[in-house]
Amino acid sequence: MDDVPNKLLKGIVFNGHKLIGLTILCLVILRFFWMLINPKPYLEATRLERLAERTVHWALYIALFAMPLAGWIGSVAGGRPPRWGSLVFNLPIKPGEYVADIAFTLHNKLAIIFIVLISLHVLAALFHHFVKKDHVLQRMLP
Ligand code: HEM
Numbered sequence: 341m342d343d344v345p346n347k348l349l350k351g352i353v354f355n356g357h358k359l360i361g362l363t364i365l366c367l368v369i370l371r372f373f374w375m376l377i378n379p380k381p382y383l384e385a386t387r388l389e390r391l392a393e394r395t396v397h398w399a400l401y402i403a404l405f406a407m408p409l410a411g412w413i414g415s416v417a418g419g420r421p422p423r424w425g426s427l428v429f430n431l432p433i434k435p436g437e438y439v440a441d442i443a444f445t446l447h448n449k450l451a452i453i454f455i456v457l458i459s460l461h462v463l464a465a466l467f468h469h470f471v472k473k474d475h476v477l478q479r480m481l482p
């Protein structure tokens with residue numbers, strides 16, 4: 341995003357990133373509560389597999405909440421909240437370099453953690469499908 345040469349385009353790309361991020365936050369909130377009230381179908385698994393599944397899924401949820409929240413707090417504290425036309429998605433926090441710095445440091449560090457988690461998660465899904473040959477992938481279908 342930083343490398344976009346045109347100033348107007350850069351603003352659009354940054355704001356687009358923010359709006360997509362906020363949409364993800366809304367969807368994750370819905371999905372999270374849906375998951376809590378709809379228990380997953382039972383799957384045969386060892387204790388270690390269950391521990392790995394719980395750890396990575398919870399970590400993914402935490403990252404899916406923390407990532408957009410950190411970006412949102414950083415943007416508002418940095419004086420550039422997300423916008424949709426005349427609608428400004430503000431937060432009740434005062435603009436300030438210090439908070440913006442902390443929030444964006446977190447946002448950037450979370451990007452790495454996210455990549456590691458998603459890689460582990462996708463590898464696990466492939467492991468189930470091609471090595472264990474069970475129905476974990478098909479369970480995603482409605
Ligand atoms: C799941 C949602 C999101 C993901 C996966 C995500 C991902 C990223 C990534 C990978 C970067 C680049 C980090 C780097 O420079 O190393 C970034 C930067 C940035 N994000 Fe997000 N983001 C999300 C949500 C948001 C939201 C909701 C906002 C604001 C409302 C936001 C605002 C920003 C800004 C302003 C930057 C530039 C920060 C800087 O210059 O250091 N992001 N984001």
Ligand code: HEM
Binds near residue numbers: 401465
């Ligand atoms: C090729 C990409 C992906 C595949 C094949 C995949 C596959 C799966 C499968 C099969 C499950 C269900 C496990 C079960 O029934 O117990 C699952 C759950 C989940 N996935 Fe993915 N996934 C992918 C990408 C992602 C990404 C990119 C994210 C997050 C950014 C993600 C987040 C989650 C979360 C949070 C759950 C737990 C859902 C719940 O139980 O509420 N997945 N994934």
